[in-house]
Amino acid sequence: MAGLPDAAWTDIDLDRPGAADELRRLAAELKVAPQVVADALDGVQRPRVTRHHGHLFVHVHVLSLAQEAGEDHDSRLRTAPVSALVFPDHLVTVHRASQFPMDRVVEHWEEDIEAGSRDVAALLHGLLDEVVDGHADLLQDLEDQAEALEDDLFGDRGRAGGMQQVTYRLRKEVVQTRRAVLPMRDVVAALLRSEDDGFVVPRSLQGRYQDLADLAQHDAERTGGLREIVNSIFETNLSLQDARRNIVMKKLAGWAAVIAVPTAVTGWFGQNIPFPGFSSPWGLAASTTLVVLGTLALYLVLRRRDWI
Structure with a gap:
């Protein structure tokens, strides 16, 4: 005490x-x-x-x-x-x-x-x-x-x-x-x-x-x-x-859209039916040009809108 x-x-x-x-x-x-x-x-x-x-x-x-x-x-x-x-x-x-x-x-x-x-x-x-x-x-x-x-x-x-x-x-x-x-x-x-x-x-x-x-x-x-x-x-x-998750999803959606362009073009030219340019060199050049220009154009549009 x-x-x-x-x-x-x-x-x-x-x-x-x-x-x-x-x-x-x-x-x-x-x-x-x-x-x-x-x-x-x-x-x-x-x-x-x-x-x-x-x-x-x-x-x-x-x-x-x-x-x-x-x-x-x-x-x-x-x-x-x-x-x-x-x-x-x-x-x-x-x-x-x-x-x-x-x-x-x-x-x-x-x-x-x-x-x-x-x-x-x-x-x-x-x-x-x-x-x-x-x-x-x-x-x-x-x-x-x-x-x-x-x-x-x-x-x-x-x-x-x-x-x-x-x-x-x-x-x-x-x-x-x-x-x-x-x-x-x-x-x-x-x-x-x-x-x-x-x-x-x-x-x-x-x-x-x-x-x-x-x-x-x-x-x-x-x-x-x-x-x-x-x-x-x-x-x-x-x-x-x-x-941040929304930004990632937006970018993934943008890249999916860009990839869809060559997919659509190659799918069209890959048909098993005759079409203009079928089995000819200029048909290959046309499809390649469409893939490149279409992909580039969509990429620029999405880039400008800040999607990718």
Whole structure:
């Protein structure tokens, strides 16, 4: 157990053997409802804040992006659930250290001590600030990837089918990110609402919590804009593929028309009936001239119309 001078902190690392039992024992001492403990151990629920008698339950998602995915269309987004039981003078965090180490949060708390912030609200702010900053960094990374896809959209890479898979993967990651980022607005807003029971943000920290709420709101707006950009890239790439396919079909149809001229001429002169020039040198010259001139004329017409 550690923390700031005016607040205690207990960290439950679910990677440790027996951590779940440790949390249940602590919850029994602090009179926490079993359902709250089950929610903390579950870790799959939506980010939220719930008020209970004498304490808060805060659940958030820490997001990160893996370097590589199993397949081109698999999402690289990794979600690490973090729960916190917030008492007037005690903070209990529940997480997996392999997914979210608390080192940077502790550094943040040490800075708060130097700045004079010494209560549990400072502990909770340090935790949420790291989570929201991580969301902002992730969104910046996704935006950079979206810009790179836009640059490749009209290049050679845009002609390959692999770009469609990469765009689909990015769209999936944006949707998953949005599900975790949007509720953070409500989480911070709920903490800012002062109530008689449970957690209250002290006046000295209200400005910092308001900045956190503004950043969470900004992140939520960024997810909406990013989703529109990725959807636009996805749909534009499909449209470009259809346009390129139409161009190929048009050129094939044009060359088929050009080839039809010598086919028609040779078919006519290949009839097994007498006709002008049949079995004579000038008949051969006439057929050859018709093939050459007819093919050349049709080629020039189609070329002028940009069909071939």
